[in-house]
Amino acid sequence: MSAGYRLLGQDAASIDDCLTDVRRSLHRFTRLAASRGLDASRLAAGGSSAGAHLALVAALTTQAPGVTSLVALNPAGLDLCSLEPAQQRDLEHRIGIAPDRLAEFSLIEQVRPGNPRTLIHHRTHDEIEPIDAVRRFRDAMTRAGNDCTLLEYEHAKHGFHYDSDHARDVLATTTRFLLDESTSPASGNFELL
Structure with missing residues (x-):
């Protein structure tokens, strides 16, 4: 299933609006899976670029019900707290959050043991999210005991999967x-919606 969410600069005043929509969709999908007789405790979430970021934030910060696997295609926002202070302030302004909240949206800050298993597809020279940030995220996930696989693509642009x-x-x-x-x-059945 594909979830729509409000976009910054359109109907979303801040990233909080976007994330609210994604979390609402995850809950809806869980209910829909259960209503169709599917195992709603074995769902996957994911997205591309900002959509991947939102899916990962939703799953890592709220223990999204039923989400046991994540797929991220060229995700953004993996290590926001490593940005220079001026870049952090600019980003906080652009996404409409208070200065003390950036860590809430930095995925590396959300890594905990028990996070869903994760597959990341990313290009090595991505102009949006540097591969080094993606590798740091993967390494943090692995150190926490989580299953995280990074597949790197040479000579591809952001959005290469299209x-x-x-x-x-x-x-x-x-x-x-x-x-x-x-x-x-050991895992039981996994449902693809």
Whole structure:
């Protein structure tokens, strides 16, 4: 299922509005899965770029019900607190939050043991989110005992997964990641909505 959410500069006054929409969608999807007889405790969430960031924040900060796997395509906002102070202030202003709240949206700050297993597809020279920040996030997840896989793509642009040269590989790898969860004897059934 695909969730829509308000965008900054359109109907969203701040990133909080965007995140509220994503959290609301996750709850809706959980109820919908249960109403259709699916195992609502085995769901995956994910997105691309800012959508990946919002899906990860929602799942990592609220223990989203039923979300056991995350798929992030060229995610943004992984290590916001490592930005220079001027960049942090500019970002806080652009996303409409108070100066003391940036860590709430920095994904590396949300890493805890027991986070959902995560698959990240990212390009090595991404112009939006540097690969070093993605690697730091992956390493933090691993140190916390979480399953986090980073697949790096050379010579690809931000949003590369839409490109026919990469789309098939991204889809196949993501499908294997999600279905591997369903075939694990200890995991029970995994539902694809």
